[in-house]
Amino acid sequence: MRTYKPYNGASATLRPRRRSAARAPADRLSSDTLLNVEQMLINEALVDKVLQYEKTEAALRASEKKLNELLAHQVASREEERKRIVREIDGNLGQNLMALRTDISALHARTARAHPRLHDWVDKALDRIDGTISSVGQIVAHMRPFQIELGVVAAVEWELDRFERTSGLRCRLSRDAHFDGKALSDEQTLALYRALQECLSNVFRHALASRVDVSFAQLDNAVTMKVSDNGVGFNTGQARKSSSYGLLDVEERMTALGGQLSVISSRPHGTTVTLTIPLVQFSSRNH
Structure with missing residues (x-):
């Protein structure tokens, strides 16, 4: 509390205002x-x-x-x-x-x-x-190819034999003991066969390889085919070239069937193309 003197000489006391509670x-x-x-x-x-x-x-x-x-x-x-x-x-x-x-x-x-x-x-x-x-x-x-009617294994064996004779490259096919390809539909068999043809064509034209290995495996209701070569490889990060449009067609086939395509390659360690197709999706379609 403060006391101040106004102009007329009288004293006054200034009291603080209380805030409303x-x-x-x-x-x-x-x-x-x-x-x-x-x-x-x-x-x-x-x-x-x-x-x-x-x-x-x-x-x-x-x-x-x-x-x-x-x-x-x-x-x-x-x-x-x-x-x-x-x-x-x-x-x-x-x-x-x-x-x-x-x-x-x-x-x-x-x-x-x-x-x-x-x-x-x-x-x-x-x-x-x-x-x-x-x-x-x-x-x-x-x-x-008439071999398609005999199944994917017979068709791939025939194609590898033909490629080996025409190109001079050694080819080897391996597969799981229980895999016979009978679970694949005609569409899936043909898609894998076309993919193999494209891979072999690329190996012959670009890879400078001496050997091609093809393998089949069936696991978790899916079939996987791998095509590997011991060629010079290439840089997968480079811009797409006209020669790779064949793989683009293969990728479209795989996508249409619910499958996947992956390419692993590095200079100079060769290239591996992996194709995976699910079986459940198309077994349900066929039935």
Whole structure:
């Protein structure tokens, strides 16, 4: 308490003002209310974010499912077109070539003595026809190999044997004792076979390898095929080259079937391509 003298000389006492006792709880109440409102707004924003995230995730899953279905449809359409072309080649071109060869063979036999020069010309024409027939057969076998009907193991064995003879590279196939490939559908068998063809083509063109190892394993309702070489390898982090578009096609096939493709490579330790296809997904489809 202070005493001061006003201008007229009289003294006065200044007493401190007392704060109202009822005002403090009111201030605390308004502050608590404000905090509660802010927390409610934050909670509502978090709930909105979670709901938005769930909707986005569901949309992504639906989009991925549609993309896989589209890829599967494209792969199936390509194989159907291959079948149609093979039928056309085998039914029309193949038969016409065989009929032409029969006629040329008859001419070849008749000109042996009377027309030696014509006979030589016909002999060369007959060789060209035989070469054409052989090429057509190779094209048909590449587009729709008959070994597919025998299962993935027989198809891979045939392909490795053919590749070994044409390339000179040593090939080895290994598999689990209980794996026979019978659990694979026709689509899956064909996808693995096409992947093997692409891998062998890349090895022959780029790897500078001397050996190729192919292995099969079945574990946890999935089949895994590995294709490894002892070549120079490559840098998987580099930009995609035109020569790697074949692997992109393989990856699309794997994605369409619910599978995965992985490539591990480093200079100069060779390359390993691993393909994994689930069995449960397609066994349920087939039934």
